[in-house]
Amino acid sequence: MINTILITILVVAAINGLLAIILIIAEYYFSNYGECTIDINQGKKKLTVTGGATLLQSLNSQKIFLPSACGGRGTCGYCKCTIEEGGGPLLPTEEPMLTKDEIADNIRLSCQVKVKQDLLISIPEELFNIKEFTAEVNAISDLTYDIKLITLKLKNPKEIEFTPGQYIQLQSKPYENVKSSVSRAYSIASPRTSKENIDLMIRLVPEGICTTWVHQYLKENDQVMFTGPMGDFRLHEGEGEMIMVAGGSGMAPMVSLLAEIHEKKIQRKVTYFFGAKTKDDLFYMDKMEEFQKLLPDFTFIPVLSEPKPDSDWKGKTGLVTVPLEQYLKSIETDAVQAYLCGSPGMINACVKLFKNQGVSGDRIFFDPFA
Amino acid sequence: MEAISPWVLFFAAIFTGNILLTYFLGMCSFLSVSKQIKTASGLGLAVIFVLTITSAVNHIVYYNILQPLELEYLRFIVFIIVIAATVQFLEMFIERFSEVLYLNLGIFLPLITVNCAILGVSLFMVIRNYTFIQSVFFGAGSGVGWFIAIMAMAGIREKLNNKRIPPQLQGPGIALIITGIMAMAFVGFSGIVQIQ
Numbered sequence: 001m002i003n004t005i006l007i008t009i010l011v012v013a014a015i016n017g018l019l020a021i022i023l024i025i026a027e028y029y030f031s032n033y034g035e036c037t038i039d040i041n042q043g044k045k046k047l048t049v050t051g052g053a054t055l056l057q058s059l060n061s062q063k064i065f066l067p068s069a070c071g072g073r074g075t076c077g078y079c080k081c082t083i084e085e086g087g088g089p090l091l092p093t094e095e096p097m098l099t100k101d102e103i104a105d106n107i108r109l110s111c112q113v114k115v116k117q118d119l120l121i122s123i124p125e126e127l128f129n130i131k132e133f134t135a136e137v138n139a140i141s142d143l144t145y146d147i148k149l150i151t152l153k154l155k156n157p158k159e160i161e162f163t164p165g166q167y168i169q170l171q172s173k174p175y176e177n178v179k180s181s182v183s184r185a186y187s188i189a190s191p192r193t194s195k196e197n198i199d200l201m202i203r204l205v206p207e208g209i210c211t212t213w214v215h216q217y218l219k220e221n222d223q224v225m226f227t228g229p230m231g232d233f234r235l236h237e238g239e240g241e242m243i244m245v246a247g248g249s250g251m252a253p254m255v256s257l258l259a260e261i262h263e264k265k266i267q268r269k270v271t272y273f274f275g276a277k278t279k280d281d282l283f284y285m286d287k288m289e290e291f292q293k294l295l296p297d298f299t300f301i302p303v304l305s306e307p308k309p310d311s312d313w314k315g316k317t318g319l320v321t322v323p324l325e326q327y328l329k330s331i332e333t334d335a336v337q338a339y340l341c342g343s344p345g346m347i348n349a350c351v352k353l354f355k356n357q358g359v360s361g362d363r364i365f366f367d368p369f370a
Numbered sequence: 371m372e373a374i375s376p377w378v379l380f381f382a383a384i385f386t387g388n389i390l391l392t393y394f395l396g397m398c399s400f401l402s403v404s405k406q407i408k409t410a411s412g413l414g415l416a417v418i419f420v421l422t423i424t425s426a427v428n429h430i431v432y433y434n435i436l437q438p439l440e441l442e443y444l445r446f447i448v449f450i451i452v453i454a455a456t457v458q459f460l461e462m463f464i465e466r467f468s469e470v471l472y473l474n475l476g477i478f479l480p481l482i483t484v485n486c487a488i489l490g491v492s493l494f495m496v497i498r499n500y501t502f503i504q505s506v507f508f509g510a511g512s513g514v515g516w517f518i519a520i521m522a523m524a525g526i527r528e529k530l531n532n533k534r535i536p537p538q539l540q541g542p543g544i545a546l547i548i549t550g551i552m553a554m555a556f557v558g559f560s561g562i563v564q565i566q
Contacts, residue, residue, distance in 0.1 A: 007439060007441065008441060008444060011435065011436075011439060011441055011444065012444065012447065012448070015431070015435070015448055015451060015452070016451060019451060019452070019455035020455075022455070022459065023455060023458055023459060023462075026459050026462050026463070027462060030462040030463060030465070030466040031462060031465075031466070088469050089469060089470075089473060091473065092473070
């Protein structure tokens with residue numbers, strides 16, 4: 001009896017062990033692609049990496065950071081780059097994220113393409129400026145019951161050069177049941193002149209991995225890592241009125257843009273619609289008042305969608321699109337530029353509204369985080 | 371069992387004893403991946419491929435390791451482990467050596483590790499005392515049978531796409547009814563050859 005049990009255990013263990021060894025050897029031989037060279041922007045930079053990993057990981061390990069908000073799962077579509085040679089055929093996992101024109105232009109998702117041979121790729125020049133920063137949390141304060149203002153003091157490198165409107169990717173650390181770290185994008189709220197300290201506004205997303213970490217685990221003086229700056233959201237040249245629309249923590253890039261308008265002494269008319277649920281969701285009112293005094297022609301219009309019946313709210317009510325539509329109908333929209341930041345729902349509704357009111361797509365600017 | 375020609379087994383496994391339509395094995399991936407012909411054909415090809423190889427590997431393992439040691443009762447667990455390892459191995463192998471094959475079939479391989487048709491074929495081959503050659507032909511035939519069944523299903527479901535189906539029957543409901551009707555048609559073949 002005991003013999004049978006022993007033999008059984010032994011045989012199962014031996015078969016398992018043998019198969020495991022075969023698989024390990026196979027992985028060593030098959031998934032080993034040797035040294036591969038990645039040539040970026042026609043010889044501007046040449047990297048030598050060990051093949052087998054994804055292009056995004058390989059670039060990250062060499063301190064070149066493509067934007068990526070989903071952490072390499074192929075769902076955000078930020079890590080696009082042009083692969084001229086060596087990328088292999090388009091994968092089914094990339095197809096949904098690429099348009100027909102992009103496919104024709106050899107644009108690929110770098111998080112899905114594996115480095116198996118020498119690659120010839122091109123990436124936007126400014127991505128070379130993206131660096132990895134170590135910073136210390138200088139201060140954490142509550143802006144509302146669910147939005148925190150985080151001030152980071154940069155340690156290494158000590159200064160950041162960015163264009164107002166750009167964002168960084170904060171890396172969360174493992175906590176409790178969350179074993180891995182994730183990267184999430186947050187806009188910089190501080191002005192361009194503040195190079196050693198940056199402000200972030202982070203709203204608690206229920207079940208959100210990174211925001212829960214920021215809200216419940218991050219303490220002052222903690223060390224954090226982030227990469228940046230990234231994004232194309234910025235002020236654009238023009239003569240007409242600038243209309244900003246934001247909701248919640250979408251306030252962040254707008255504050256930085258307003259500071260830039262003041263700094264550069266831009267004389268254009270600026271109107272800022274800020275959407276919130278109740279009075280408790282409003283913040284930075286004093287700062288907005290300050291900007292109304294500082295800037296030549298700036299109007300701040302807070303809009304509450306669900307003001308409490310007993311509150312003494314005298315401003316606009318409804319979804320932010322309601323007063324925005326009224327406003328757009330009352331002005332000439334020929335040269336208007338729209339700057340949007342907020343939830344995908346709000347952005348989609350606003351883009352539709354602006355287009356219906358004669359603001360063409362090339363004058364509507366936003367960074368779609370989801 | 372020596373008497374049956376491998377070719378008879380091959381065709382019998384496709385028509386008279388279709389692994390899916392007569393034995394109802396491999397139903398879960400059959401129902402969930404039969405919405406489009408393109409994906410169905412990828413999965414079907416992967417099943418043919420894996421069935422052929424695993425029936426051969428499991429035949430070797432069973433008659434060279436388990437039977438001499440009188441451990442036949444371990445066949446369920448050992449077959450599953452061997453199938454899982456084989457599929458992993460094949461995935462790595464294909465990814466390395468054939469990009470075209472990997473794109474069309476490799477991405478489905480992890481899906482069929484736990485497909486019961488694969489285990490079923492290995493068990494049938496033992497129960498029915500097939501020789502090595504017979505097992506390989508039986509495995510390949512079963513794979514082709516499964517491929518034909520899922521392709522037919524995907525074709526029908528693509529046609530059904532814009533048809534009005536009672537809401538209670540949408541999705542798996544109508545798919546099961548169609549499977550039943552197809553199965554009746556296939557059972558009609560079963561009088562031709564009996565391979566039990």
